[in-house]
Amino acid sequence: xxxxxxxxxxxxxxxxxxxxxxxxxxxxxxxxxxxxxxxxxxxxxxxxxxxxxxxxxxxxxxxxxx
Amino acid sequence: xxxxxxxxxxxxxxxxxxxxxxxxxxxxxxxxxxxxxxxxxxxxxxxxxxxxxxxxxxxxxxxxxxxxxxxxxxxxxxxxxxxxxxxxxxxxxxxxxxxxxxxxxxxxxxxxxxxxxxxxxxxxxxxxxxxxxxxxxxxxxxxxxxxxxxxxxxxxxxxxxxxxxxxxxxxxxxxxxxxxxxxxxxxxxxxxxxxxxxxxxxxxxxxxxxxxxxxxxxxxxxxxxxxxxxxxxxxxxxxxxxxxxxxxxxxxxxxxxxxxxx
Numbered sequence: 001x002x003x004x005x006x007x008x009x010x011x012x013x014x015x016x017x018x019x020x021x022x023x024x025x026x027x028x029x030x031x032x033x034x035x036x037x038x039x040x041x042x043x044x045x046x047x048x049x050x051x052x053x054x055x056x057x058x059x060x061x062x063x064x065x066x
Numbered sequence: 067x068x069x070x071x072x073x074x075x076x077x078x079x080x081x082x083x084x085x086x087x088x089x090x091x092x093x094x095x096x097x098x099x100x101x102x103x104x105x106x107x108x109x110x111x112x113x114x115x116x117x118x119x120x121x122x123x124x125x126x127x128x129x130x131x132x133x134x135x136x137x138x139x140x141x142x143x144x145x146x147x148x149x150x151x152x153x154x155x156x157x158x159x160x161x162x163x164x165x166x167x168x169x170x171x172x173x174x175x176x177x178x179x180x181x182x183x184x185x186x187x188x189x190x191x192x193x194x195x196x197x198x199x200x201x202x203x204x205x206x207x208x209x210x211x212x213x214x215x216x217x218x219x220x221x222x223x224x225x226x227x228x229x230x231x232x233x234x235x236x237x238x239x240x241x242x243x244x245x246x247x248x249x250x251x252x253x254x255x256x257x258x259x260x261x262x263x264x265x266x267x268x269x270x271x272x273x274x275x276x277x278x279x280x281x282x283x284x285x286x287x288x289x290x291x292x293x294x295x296x297x298x299x300x301x302x303x304x305x306x307x308x309x310x311x312x313x314x315x316x317x318x319x320x321x322x323x324x325x326x327x328x
Contacts, residue, residue: 001112001113001114003114005114005115005116005130005131008130008193009112009117014097014099016099021097021099022095022096022097022099024095024109024110025110025112026110027110027112027117027128027130028195028196028198028199028202029193029195029196029198029199029262029265030110030119030198031198031201032197032198032262033108034108034110036102036105037101037102037105037107037108038099038101038102039102040101040102040103040104043100043102045099045100048210049210051202055206056209056210057202057206057207057210058207058210059207059209059210059211061210061211062207062210062211062302062305062306063302063305065211065305
């Protein structure tokens with residue numbers, strides 16, 4: 001769905017073993033909630049957040065450095 | 067809102083709950099992958115004006131154009147709405163904080179369980195922006211993982227000020243909420259002072275979403291949880307390169323000194 005609200009959303013790409021399993025549209029205000037869904041101790045998934053222009057902004061791998 | 071419109075909204079939320087509970091819906095969101103067992107699964111569905119938030123215990127619709135929110139939630143007490151409304155009134159009277167305006171509530175029965183339906187409105191008819199938008203203002207990560215080399219001490223100091231300003235802003239809100247909680251013989255809503263629940267519009271900051279919480283947490287539990295989530299946020303800022311260990315420690319010490327004395 002394309003309209004003037006596109007900038008309010010990001011796309012979560014859920015990656016397992018290098019393969020893209022799903023793409024989910026999420027409001028920017030809820031990025032933390034969606035991250036919590038996928039990123040937890042023991043999770044081997046990678047989550048990539050892309051902004052509405054397709055620019056890759058955050059990988060969940062950043063949290064593995066903690 | 068006219069009653070027939072409200073009836074349509076309630077029916078739409080009920081339909082979304084039914085849809086969310088379908089195995090095929092869960093499969094479309096999760097593809098059989100493991101998700102965090104410690105938090106309720108949730109899903110987002112966008113439409114032309116906003117989005118639906120779907121979960122087992124909460125279904126809501128947020129209009130991104132005007133900040134209007136409708137929701138049903140499974141777990142609630144009448145005191146939640148009473149206390150929330152008192153806190154809203156306190157904010158209006160004192161002018162010291164703004165929260166979403168409580169407009170309407172009623173109880174509805176779904177599958178032999180009484181859910182709470184409610185309508186709220188952001189204070190300036192604007193959905194606003196929150197911490198996540200501010201993260202996107204930081205210098206962009208390289209490949210989504212490496213801190214940007216342009217980050218310097220001036221920026222890090224501004225992020226420290228950002229967190230301390232947030233902590234300062236929570237004081238009046240929590241003080242008033244605690245007074246109301248004591249008067250009503252209840253606890254505090256868990257996410258009252260979450261950083262991601264603080265939104266900004268053209269007038270300033272306001273607080274959202276904690277109307278979904280029950281007023282059940284004692285002050286000590288509340289403070290421990292608030293400190294833990296604040297630290298989580300600052301650790302994220304640290305791996306993004308905009309805070310370092312001394313600055314995180316400084317902010318946490320500041321938060322402890324403020325929050326443990328309310």
